[in-house]
Amino acid sequence: MNLSRPAGVLILVAAGALAACGQDKIAEKVAPLEITQGTSCSLDGMLLADYPGPKAQIFYAGQTEPEFFCDTVEMFHVYLKPEQVRPVRGIFVQDMGKADWDEPRDNWIDATAAYYVHGSKRRGSMGPTLASFASEGDATKFAAQYGGKVYRFADVTPDMVVLDGGALHDSTM
Template identity: 65%
Template sequence: MMPAFRTRALSLGLTAAALLAGCGEKSAQTATLAPAEIETGTACVLDGMLLADYPGPKAQIHYAGQEQPEFFCDTVELFNTLLAGEQARAVRAVYVQDMGQADWEEPRGHWIDAKAAFYVHGSKVHGSMGPTFASFAQRADAEAFAGEHGGQVLAFGEVTKDMVDLRGGALHDSHM
């Protein structure tokens, strides 16, 4: 039989080892959740459009059990996917571009947590699929954009399914 102090020491040692192992696992997990950058051939998961060829904010979802994120050429597609009733996959991270920093015509980088972002809905400025949600890290940037281009500033949780119709520009194109 082991003395009580040795049993406690062994127990503490195993607990410390488990915590350290968990920390290493969490660090590796966090590293895989970093936003991926758009490359020349990066395509939208829904329609195959090359992201680098179109203006406006882009988005990406990192799903559990999937090594690479799925990209979207427009924030409307992102919200439509996230708000779909049949969405059953576990989401580990969601990123959008901060249009307060990125170039609207050729957005690169400037990824931010989509759930912490502010969105301008209903502006006159269009993204790759027509009307879009302009995404911003700072509320002040979103309000300035809305002041210049129209629209309403919303938090992530205020976007509803009826706002994310994927027919996009086709609804507003009188030439079709």
């Protein structure tokens, strides 16, 4: 194949641009944002700073700001819904082994690497929550003190994060 010089230059420029795009994807990592007094939950508008328990945030492809959640149950509920499948650039929860339960700030960790305690006596902003931890030891210690069972991110199922507040199982209504 014999290409003219301008066509060859165009091919090289296009190949370089495509290679640079691939590098941008690698460098496009996101870092968690800290909540402020005005940060509100993407689902219900509640102010995150006003409630106890672990918070969460999801960065979706095509969005520069994350969607914040006032509770890990809400985050999992949205993330695990089949109709909500969107490319995720980053997902973060707070390490409750370091954060103050009543006023959690900072201490963001990769949600996919975290340990979660489901079924504890501790309540988050929406009631029962999944306490999130960076270390398995902290999660196990929390479960021993407050009850519950330790799970990994991939082991959390949709039936563990229903947002009905128990109303579906209330036979007294």
